[in-house]
Amino acid sequence: MTTKLPQSQLPEEEILRVAEQEQEEKSQYQRHIYVCMGAACLAAGSATVKDSLSEVVDQNGFAGRCAVHGGGCRGLCAEGPTVTIEPDDVLYGKITPQDAPDIIKNLGKKRPLERLHRPTDRPFFLRQQRIVLELAGKVNSERIEDYIASGGYKSLLKAVHEMSPVEVINEITRSGLRGRGGAGYSTGLKWRTVAKADGHPKYVICNGDEGDPGAFMDRSVMDDYPFRLLEGITIAAYAVGAEQGYVYIRAEYPLSVRRVQNAIRQAQRLNLLGNQIAGTAFNFDVQVRVGAGAFVCGEETALIASIEGKRGQPRPRPPYPATAGLWGKPTLINNVETFANIPAIIRNGADWFASIGTEKSKGTKVFALTGNINHSGLIEVPMGITLREIIYDIGGGIPNGKRFKAAQTGGPSGGCIPEEHLDISMDYESLAGIGSIMGSGGLIVMDEDSCMVNVAKYFMEFCMTESCGKCIPCRVGTAQIYRILDNTTRGTATLSDLEQLEMLCDMVRHTSLCGLGQAAPNPVLSTLRFFRDEYLMHIVEKRCPAGVCHLHPEPALYNDTKESVR
Amino acid sequence: MKATLALPSDDKRWRMVNATMRRHGYSSSALIEALHTVQQAFGYLDETALQYVAKSLRVPLSRVYGVATFYNHFMMKPGGTHTCVVCLGTACYIKGSPQILETLEKRLAIRKGQTTPDGKLSLMVAHCVGMCWLAPVVMLDDDVQAEATPAQAATKIQEWVSK
Ligand SMILES: Cc1cc2nc3c(=O)[nH]c(=O)nc-3n(C[C@H](O)[C@H](O)[C@H](O)COP(=O)(O)O)c2cc1C
Numbered sequence: 001m002t003t004k005l006p007q008s009q010l011p012e013e014e015i016l017r018v019a020e021q022e023q024e025e026k027s028q029y030q031r032h033i034y035v036c037m038g039a040a041c042l043a044a045g046s047a048t049v050k051d052s053l054s055e056v057v058d059q060n061g062f063a064g065r066c067a068v069h070g071g072g073c074r075g076l077c078a079e080g081p082t083v084t085i086e087p088d089d090v091l092y093g094k095i096t097p098q099d100a101p102d103i104i105k106n107l108g109k110k111r112p113l114e115r116l117h118r119p120t121d122r123p124f125f126l127r128q129q130r131i132v133l134e135l136a137g138k139v140n141s142e143r144i145e146d147y148i149a150s151g152g153y154k155s156l157l158k159a160v161h162e163m164s165p166v167e168v169i170n171e172i173t174r175s176g177l178r179g180r181g182g183a184g185y186s187t188g189l190k191w192r193t194v195a196k197a198d199g200h201p202k203y204v205i206c207n208g209d210e211g212d213p214g215a216f217m218d219r220s221v222m223d224d225y226p227f228r229l230l231e232g233i234t235i236a237a238y239a240v241g242a243e244q245g246y247v248y249i250r251a252e253y254p255l256s257v258r259r260v261q262n263a264i265r266q267a268q269r270l271n272l273l274g275n276q277i278a279g280t281a282f283n284f285d286v287q288v289r290v291g292a293g294a295f296v297c298g299e300e301t302a303l304i305a306s307i308e309g310k311r312g313q314p315r316p317r318p319p320y321p322a323t324a325g326l327w328g329k330p331t332l333i334n335n336v337e338t339f340a341n342i343p344a345i346i347r348n349g350a351d352w353f354a355s356i357g358t359e360k361s362k363g364t365k366v367f368a369l370t371g372n373i374n375h376s377g378l379i380e381v382p383m384g385i386t387l388r389e390i391i392y393d394i395g396g397g398i399p400n401g402k403r404f405k406a407a408q409t410g411g412p413s414g415g416c417i418p419e420e421h422l423d424i425s426m427d428y429e430s431l432a433g434i435g436s437i438m439g440s441g442g443l444i445v446m447d448e449d450s451c452m453v454n455v456a457k458y459f460m461e462f463c464m465t466e467s468c469g470k471c472i473p474c475r476v477g478t479a480q481i482y483r484i485l486d487n488t489t490r491g492t493a494t495l496s497d498l499e500q501l502e503m504l505c506d507m508v509r510h511t512s513l514c515g516l517g518q519a520a521p522n523p524v525l526s527t528l529r530f531f532r533d534e535y536l537m538h539i540v541e542k543r544c545p546a547g548v549c550h551l552h553p554e555p556a557l558y559n560d561t562k563e564s565v566r
Numbered sequence: 567m568k569a570t571l572a573l574p575s576d577d578k579r580w581r582m583v584n585a586t587m588r589r590h591g592y593s594s595s596a597l598i599e600a601l602h603t604v605q606q607a608f609g610y611l612d613e614t615a616l617q618y619v620a621k622s623l624r625v626p627l628s629r630v631y632g633v634a635t636f637y638n639h640f641m642m643k644p645g646g647t648h649t650c651v652v653c654l655g656t657a658c659y660i661k662g663s664p665q666i667l668e669t670l671e672k673r674l675a676i677r678k679g680q681t682t683p684d685g686k687l688s689l690m691v692a693h694c695v696g697m698c699w700l701a702p703v704v705m706l707d708d709d710v711q712a713e714a715t716p717a718q719a720a721t722k723i724q725e726w727v728s729k
């Protein structure tokens with residue numbers, strides 16, 4: 001138990017005062033308009049929508065009654081730019097600047113504007129359960145005051161004032177929270193190992209590398225709830241006894257970098273980061289580190305090498321980062337979504353969290369639902385929901401009357417789930433049981449026009465290009481597997497190639513140094529398991545049933561497999 | 567604190583690079599941050615920059631070169647005035663972005679990752695630009711081309727480069 005300074009109440013009062021003040025200010029307005037400032041809506045022009053809404057509000061003398069803010073993502077990314085009006089909870093989609101006058105004029109009316117309205121009482125919203133994204137769209141991503149006024153930082157204050165680090169760890173362990181970065185290791189156990197490890201100082205790292213192609217859950221958390229993320233990281237630091245933290249964000253997310261940096265500055269200003277946080281003896285600060293475009297840097301030991309300013313190459317584990325991580329010191333490394341769950345668990349208790357989900361997979365999972373699906377977007381669902389519910393209830397099914405073929409989870413480390421497993425429960429064990437993984441949350445739906453051999457080849461090309469080259473099984477093995485898959489899609493593979501393919505997959509899986517190589521065969525193995533007939537059609541009949549591959553049964557010339565990306 | 571090295575030239579941008587390194591106390595762990603600043607300021611990393619960073623942080627030039635070439639984000643040659651990015655993320659891939667890339671490579675007579683000889687356009691690929699519902703996505707600088715077909719993308723690029 002850390003000693004607490006006497007008269008530690010003052011700063012807490014300060015924070016409560018900030019919340020009250022903000023609430024008072026907010027209550028002067030009858031309506032709050034939140035324009036989504038997430039990356040997707042920004043790309044669709046939400047910044048100009050916000051400007052024109054503010055302009056119309058000012059011109060029409062609504063200025064004292066209606067406030068326009070930048071908000072976050074409601075998950076309906078395909079309908080951007082979106083606008084949320086509080087307290088009515090009206091959601092508008094596909095707004096243009098020209099719609100601003102109509103929206104403002106309609107404010108006092110009972111019925112929302114028909115043509116822009118996106119009702120929130122439909123399955124897309126009703127079937128979701130939001131913990132990580134609970135304040136989705138309804139809190140300003142650039143003002144800590146707004147976050148505090150909506151209940152933010154209460155959990156951190158509770159942790160540092162009312163709980164000992166051990167109590168925090170016990171609470172997280174009891175909640176059953178597992179890492180959302182892919183492997184699903186118990187978060188509480190990991191925290192305990194770091195807390196118990198010898199060595200000083202200790203570090204906390206937030207893994208915001210999000211490298212799976214087709215995944216953008218963590219980006220949304222960093223863009224829209226950077227304060228929530230920081231609160232989670234700070235609680236973790238208190239629990240494990242760390243004084244310095246890093247948020248490692250991939251270079252492709254400049255907006256996330258800006259938002260998290262801004263959040264850090266604001267938290268420092270209110271003494272929610274820095275020395276003697278909230279009047280206690282707990283010191284902790286955070287810095288952002290920007291990645292530089294290497295998928296392998298999502299792997300924890302490679303990420304640590306990258307923060308140390310080196311090539312992002314993994315090293316064998318053990319020792320795990322929990323005992324020997326950054327600069328050889330005990331280091332806690334968790335995923336963005338893992339950290340974002342923490343404040344809710346501390347606030348509502350472990351039992352509450354453990355009541356959601358399945359026996360072994362607690363809580364919710366955020367998925368980026370994309371591909372051949374009617375409602376694409378960002379969704380958060382309780383673990384244990386079936387794939388069918390996600391695709392047909394939330395996602396609205398497959399467009400153009402096509403037939404569902406497979407859903408891909410876990411990106412290049414995952415697998416394809418066929419129609420016969422549509423009723424699978426989405427939890428760590430069930431997914432692993434059919435050769436896929438939960439992964440970080442990419443969920444790509446494919447219809448009958450997708451060729452599964454081609455999909456396997458796609459992921460293998462990705463792994464081959466992203467292999468860091470340190471260990472031979474991964475560097476050479478992925479290239480060999482790719483070559484066979486490429487030949488298969490060209491019609492030059494033979495049945496003995498198929499045998500060799502399986503052998504190679506087995507070898508790469510069992511002898512690679514890190515998770516990249518170990519999991520690289522997964523997409524191949526899972527498609528071989530469920531869609532073997534497609535491989536056979538390519539090889540024997542020289543035909544692609546989906547009509548994607550152009551097969552020329554002449555032997556291919558030597559093709560340059562590993563080409564430089566630069 | 568070590569004495570600062572003389573800047574390679576009186577180009578003001580070197581001061582930014584130096585400021586980044588100073589902020590990190592010229593520690594060798596600042597290497598990637600320093601290279602980020604060089605790339606932001608100059609658009610790419612040349613030998614002068616690598617040498618300057620190596621000397622300032624007291625790390626071997628070979629390690630600086632190793633790091634610079636390991637990460638895809640760092641460019642060792644100047645890019646084109648404009649950049650076209652074809653998304654090869656999963657959603658875009660299954661909706662046909664490889665065909666778009668192929669068409670563009672043929673039309674522009676360059677491969678992915680290269681720049682046209684006149685220096686006008688770089689053709690790049692990305693693994694998911696985060697707008698999967700618009701797949702297949704082609705980005706022309708900051709413009710998003712949603713649900714692009716190979717022909718559309720090619721026409722658009724030609725228009726846009728000749729602007
Ligand atoms: C090749 C590879 C890429 C990875 N990419 C990520 C990533 O982008 N984000 C992430 O959180 N974890 C990623 N991981 C998992 C991390 O190594 C690590 O397990 C995770 O960050 C731990 O956090 P968690 O316990 O909260 O899941 C990756 C692992 C491998 C092998």
Ligand code: FES
Pocket residue numbers: 213214215653654655656657658659693694695696697698699701702703
């Ligand atoms: S796959 Fe292209 S935007 Fe995500």
